[in-house]
Amino acid sequence: MKTRILAARDIKQIVSHVGLNELMDQVIEELKVAFKAQVRSGRYVVPKRDGFNYEHPQVGLVEWMPLMRAKEEVLMKMVGYHPANPRDQALPTVLSTLFSFDTRNGHLQLIADGTLATSIRTGAASAVASQLLACPKSQTLGLIGAGAQAVTQLHALSRVFPISEVFVFDLDQENQRSFEGRCDLLGLEQTTFTLVDNPESAAACADILCTITSVAVGAGPVFPSCDLKPSVHINAVGSDFPGKTEIPGSVLNQSFVCPDFRAQAVVEGECQQLEESHIGPELSVLVDDPASFEHLRGQMTVFDSTGFAVEDHAVLAVIQRHAERLKLGQDLQLESIRDPLDPYFGLDNDKDGVTQLGLTGAPKIRKQG
Amino acid sequence: MKTRILAARDIKQIVSHVGLNELMDQVIEELKVAFKAQVRSGRYVVPKRDGFNYEHPQVGLVEWMPLMRAKEEVLMKMVGYHPANPRDQALPTVLSTLFSFDTRNGHLQLIADGTLATSIRTGAASAVASQLLACPKSQTLGLIGAGAQAVTQLHALSRVFPISEVFVFDLDQENQRSFEGRCDLLGLEQTTFTLVDNPESAAACADILCTITSVAVGAGPVFPSCDLKPSVHINAVGSDFPGKTEIPGSVLNQSFVCPDFRAQAVVEGECQQLEESHIGPELSVLVDDPASFEHLRGQMTVFDSTGFAVEDHAVLAVIQRHAERLKLGQDLQLESIRDPLDPYFGLDNDKDGVTQLGLTGAPKIRKQG
Numbered sequence: 001m002k003t004r005i006l007a008a009r010d011i012k013q014i015v016s017h018v019g020l021n022e023l024m025d026q027v028i029e030e031l032k033v034a035f036k037a038q039v040r041s042g043r044y045v046v047p048k049r050d051g052f053n054y055e056h057p058q059v060g061l062v063e064w065m066p067l068m069r070a071k072e073e074v075l076m077k078m079v080g081y082h083p084a085n086p087r088d089q090a091l092p093t094v095l096s097t098l099f100s101f102d103t104r105n106g107h108l109q110l111i112a113d114g115t116l117a118t119s120i121r122t123g124a125a126s127a128v129a130s131q132l133l134a135c136p137k138s139q140t141l142g143l144i145g146a147g148a149q150a151v152t153q154l155h156a157l158s159r160v161f162p163i164s165e166v167f168v169f170d171l172d173q174e175n176q177r178s179f180e181g182r183c184d185l186l187g188l189e190q191t192t193f194t195l196v197d198n199p200e201s202a203a204a205c206a207d208i209l210c211t212i213t214s215v216a217v218g219a220g221p222v223f224p225s226c227d228l229k230p231s232v233h234i235n236a237v238g239s240d241f242p243g244k245t246e247i248p249g250s251v252l253n254q255s256f257v258c259p260d261f262r263a264q265a266v267v268e269g270e271c272q273q274l275e276e277s278h279i280g281p282e283l284s285v286l287v288d289d290p291a292s293f294e295h296l297r298g299q300m301t302v303f304d305s306t307g308f309a310v311e312d313h314a315v316l317a318v319i320q321r322h323a324e325r326l327k328l329g330q331d332l333q334l335e336s337i338r339d340p341l342d343p344y345f346g347l348d349n350d351k352d353g354v355t356q357l358g359l360t361g362a363p364k365i366r367k368q369g
Numbered sequence: 370m371k372t373r374i375l376a377a378r379d380i381k382q383i384v385s386h387v388g389l390n391e392l393m394d395q396v397i398e399e400l401k402v403a404f405k406a407q408v409r410s411g412r413y414v415v416p417k418r419d420g421f422n423y424e425h426p427q428v429g430l431v432e433w434m435p436l437m438r439a440k441e442e443v444l445m446k447m448v449g450y451h452p453a454n455p456r457d458q459a460l461p462t463v464l465s466t467l468f469s470f471d472t473r474n475g476h477l478q479l480i481a482d483g484t485l486a487t488s489i490r491t492g493a494a495s496a497v498a499s500q501l502l503a504c505p506k507s508q509t510l511g512l513i514g515a516g517a518q519a520v521t522q523l524h525a526l527s528r529v530f531p532i533s534e535v536f537v538f539d540l541d542q543e544n545q546r547s548f549e550g551r552c553d554l555l556g557l558e559q560t561t562f563t564l565v566d567n568p569e570s571a572a573a574c575a576d577i578l579c580t581i582t583s584v585a586v587g588a589g590p591v592f593p594s595c596d597l598k599p600s601v602h603i604n605a606v607g608s609d610f611p612g613k614t615e616i617p618g619s620v621l622n623q624s625f626v627c628p629d630f631r632a633q634a635v636v637e638g639e640c641q642q643l644e645e646s647h648i649g650p651e652l653s654v655l656v657d658d659p660a661s662f663e664h665l666r667g668q669m670t671v672f673d674s675t676g677f678a679v680e681d682h683a684v685l686a687v688i689q690r691h692a693e694r695l696k697l698g699q700d701l702q703l704e705s706i707r708d709p710l711d712p713y714f715g716l717d718n719d720k721d722g723v724t725q726l727g728l729t730g731a732p733k734i735r736k737q738g
Contacts, residue, residue: 001460008705020713045421052414052437054472062443062470064433068421074431078445078468080475086709091370095475095704099447099466101431103423106449106464111480115705119712148712175710182711335464336377336484340455341544342551343488343517344389 002331006112010328011319015116018322020185024159026318027124034314035128035284044069046309048264051079053241058082059216061241067309074101077114077312081240083214092148093214094118098316108335112316121315122149122305123156125260125283126210126235129303131160132286133258133296134208134233139164142206144199144222144246145213145238146170146179153210153237155186165192167202171213199223203232210235217243225250234302236270247302249273256280256296259304260311269306284310371700375481379697380688384485387691389554393528395687396493403683404497404653413438415678417633420448422610427451428585430610436678443470446483446681450609452583461517462583463487467685477704481685490684491518491674492525494629494652495579495604498672500529501655502627502665503577503602508533511575513568513591513615514582514607515539515548522579522606524555534561536571540582568592572601579604586612594619603671605639616671618642625649625665628673629680638675653679 015023037043044067051063060082067075076099085091096114101107130138138161143150146168157163170176180193196202203209203223209232213222222238225248234255239245247270258280259265266272271279283303286293323329384392406412413436420432429451436444445468454460465483470476499507507530512519515537526532539545549562565571572578572592578601582591591607594617603624608614616639627649628634635641640648652672655662692698 005701005703007701007703008707009702011705015713047419050416050419050435052435052443052472054437054440056440057473060472060475062437062472062475064435064445066419066421066433068423068431071423071425074421076433076447078470078477080470080477082473082475085474089474090709091474091476091706092709092712095477095706097468097477097703099468101447101449103421103429103431104426104451105454105458105460106429106431106451107460108447108464108466111703113704116712148710151710152712178710185713332374332376333378334374334376334466334480335482336380337460337464338377340459340461341517341520341547343461343485343521344384344554 001107001335001337003108003334004110004329005332006110006319006323006329008113008115010323011113011116013328014319014322014326017326020155021159023318024120024124024156027120027315028127028156028159030314030318031121031124031128031311032287034310035287038310039284039288044310044313046261048267058084065307065309065312067313069313072103074103075099075309075313075316076101077309079114079118086147098312110320112319114312117312117315117319119149119152121311122237122307123152124315125305125308125311126153126237126303127156127160128287129235129258129283129305130157130208130233132290132293133256133301133303134161135231135297138207138233140167140205140207142167142202142209144169144202144209144211146175147212147214149212149237150179150210151182153212153235154183157208158186158188158191161208163188163191165194167194167196167205169196169199169202200226203228206232208233208235211238211246213238213246215244215246217241220245221248222246224248228300230300231298232300235305236302237305239269239304240306241268242272245270245273252302253278255300255302257302257304258283258286260306260308264306265304269304270302271304370476370704370706372477372703373479373698374701375479375688375692375698377482377484379692380482380485382697383688383691383695386695389524390528392687393489393493393525396489396684397496397525397528399683399687400490400493400497400680401656403679404656407679408653408657413679413682415630417636427453434676434678434681436682438682441472443472444468444678444682444685445470446678448483448487455516467681479689481688483681486681486684486688488518488521490680491606491676492521493684494674494680495522495606495672496525496529497656498604498627498652498674499526499577499602501659501662502625502670502672503530504600504666507576507602509536509574509576511536511571511578513538513571513578513580515544516581516583518581518606519548519579520551522581522604523552526577527555527557527560530577532557532560534563536563536565536574538565538568538571569595572597575601577602577604580607580615582607582615584613584615586610589614590617591615593617597669599669600667601669604674605671606674608638608673609675610637611641614639614642621671622647624669624671626671626673627652627655629675629677633675634673638673639671640673
């Protein structure tokens with residue numbers, strides 16, 4: 001009974017074989033399947049995530065996102081968020097790992113690198129929300145924040161909209177300058193990249209706007225309350241921690257706001273800034289009944305994307321299917337399962353065995369208390 | 370930046386090299402060190418564990434036990450508890466894995482099998498509690514429940530008391546019959562094993578009593594309110610779930626009750642049955658100041674052992690030290706860390722790269738909604 005390991009290398013192989021576009025398309029479709037299953041049968045039990053956050057030795061947090069798929073699986077995602085990683089340690093801001101447990105016996109059946117999976121599903125969720133809430137003719141994309149997540153936002157949106165121009169802003173000029181080059185592999189030959197000097201320029205030009213920043217707690221919003229297109233759709237992706245918000249309250253109050261996971265969004269997302277009554281239904285509800293929400297595509301709308309374990313389940317399902325088909329990954333005998341009643345691994349107890357164990361007969365009596 | 374894997378095989382190697390007795394002695398001492406650090410400096414942040422429990426496909430649960438060691442590490446233990454495992458699947462009731470994350474950057478630095486570690490630290494915690502609360506001359510041990518955990522309870526207690534006789538009860542007669550043989554490797558040549566027909570016989574004869582059963586929720590207690598020795602110390606180990614208790618309420622009410630982790634014990638442990646005012650201080654407080662509690666050694670006492678993440682940290686610290694010294698374990702490149710700003714692994718974008726990625730130039734426009 002082994003544990004399947006899907007390391008970064010294996011997932012890179014999947015990307016190479018399947019192709020980024022096909023993979024993104026499949027994740028977008030799988031998200032819709034998972035959301036519908038959740039609305040129709042409550043297939044997933046998803047507690048709010050929890051975690052530790054700290055100021056030392058670095059500003060950061062480690063959090064856990066559990067999910068149970070009824071009768072089949074417990075999925076645990078562990079996520080590290082350390083905004084100084086790229087600058088100080090040449091590491092991604094977000095590192096994550098996925099762990100799947102079999103509910104028949106508690107066996108840890110899978111460990112998978114979650115970093116790519118997280119990026120892809122976060123992009124895919126914005127694509128799903130934008131299909132439902134943005135004007136179908138959307139062509140211009142504003143990006144506030146041009147780090148790793150911005151690449152996957154553009155990628156996902158380019159799969160469902162004919163993006164002709166991207167307006168890019170980042171406080172870090174090097175991030176901003178390098179963005180187009182980092183998007184080369186998306187093959188967006190019809191798309192113009194325009195670097196803008198301030199976030200309001202990216203916001204004002206956008207049919208669809210994505211905010212994907214590492215703004216500090218209390219330091220938002222990341223663009224001022226400015227003129228926006230009246231039918232703009234905003235994917236608010238960076239807000240994922242109490243006090244961390246990116247969108248001006250006035251914009252939220254003018255908009256239809258759809259959270260990914262309401263219970264979490266009111267604690268960590270843009271919904272922190274809203275009255276309960278102003279918060280719309282969750283994305284899964286829209287996915288299940290798009291016609292009822294079609295009228296919103298001409299209005300100002302916000303998808304409050306805090307990150308939802310159902311999305312992680314969906315992307316992992318796609319990755320696992322490809323890994324099995326391509327015979328990728330390695331199997332590790334991690335757990336001790338030799339004898340269910342012997343905690344000590346069935347070590348032999350012949351004379352040599354006793355010696356080998358360092359047992360010397362009579363127990364040592366230690367000082368009491 | 371790799372992830373160190375300590376699999377069951379590696380931990381078996383540690384046991385072989387260090388010796389079971391020496392390992393248990395070291396864990397007992399390390400527990401005391403960790404408990405003192407917690408009392409004196411609040412070194413660990415420990416939320417209550419949480420988890421999913423279910424009736425299908427098997428009665429069981431998967432739970433998570435997080436711990437943060439200030440400024441250094443986040444430790445996550447995942448635990449599966451499936452009482453039908455030994456009977457139906459020849460697997461241990463408890464399977465568990467430990468995950469350590471570096472708070473400097475969120476890196477998953479260690480994955481270790483937790484099954485042996487859990488057994489040893491659970492035994493060691495009972496030894497620590499018994500040293501503080503049992504009569505120093507204790508010689509007879511009662512065991513109610515003779516599964517895997519009973520072996521480590523006996524082992525740990527035999528390291529700190531001259532156990533001359535063990536009274537063993539288990540509802541499963543095969544477990545009961547096989548127990549002495551499963552303890553052969555402990556080398557307890559001075560110890561007599563007596564199988565008893567009912568739990569009250571094990572309880573009545575015991576200077577120290579351990580309850581380590583898989584009793585179902587609501588089905589406790591596991592022995593009746595019977596005559597016990599007036600200075601008996603009970604390690605109540607099996608109670609670890611809402612509604613699951615092993616000890617008669619009348620016994621608890623006559624006893625000094627010391628929980629491992631009060632906030633958890635009142636939800637999952639024997640403390641569920643007690644008024645708040647009747648619950649004593651946590652084990653760590655006793656460890657830090659044994660003299661103040663010495664008078665309890667002639668009284669009836671209960672250690673309410675629900676399982677505490679600080680214990681997991683302590684046993685892992687011992688295991689890691691030995692693994693490093695013995696150069697055990699393997700390193701795995703699990704996480705994708707190649708380029709902090711590139712979610713797609715730095716895949717090349719020369720012509721072959723584009724082909725390889727399956728990118729076909731213009732984005733596919735998908736049906737809206």
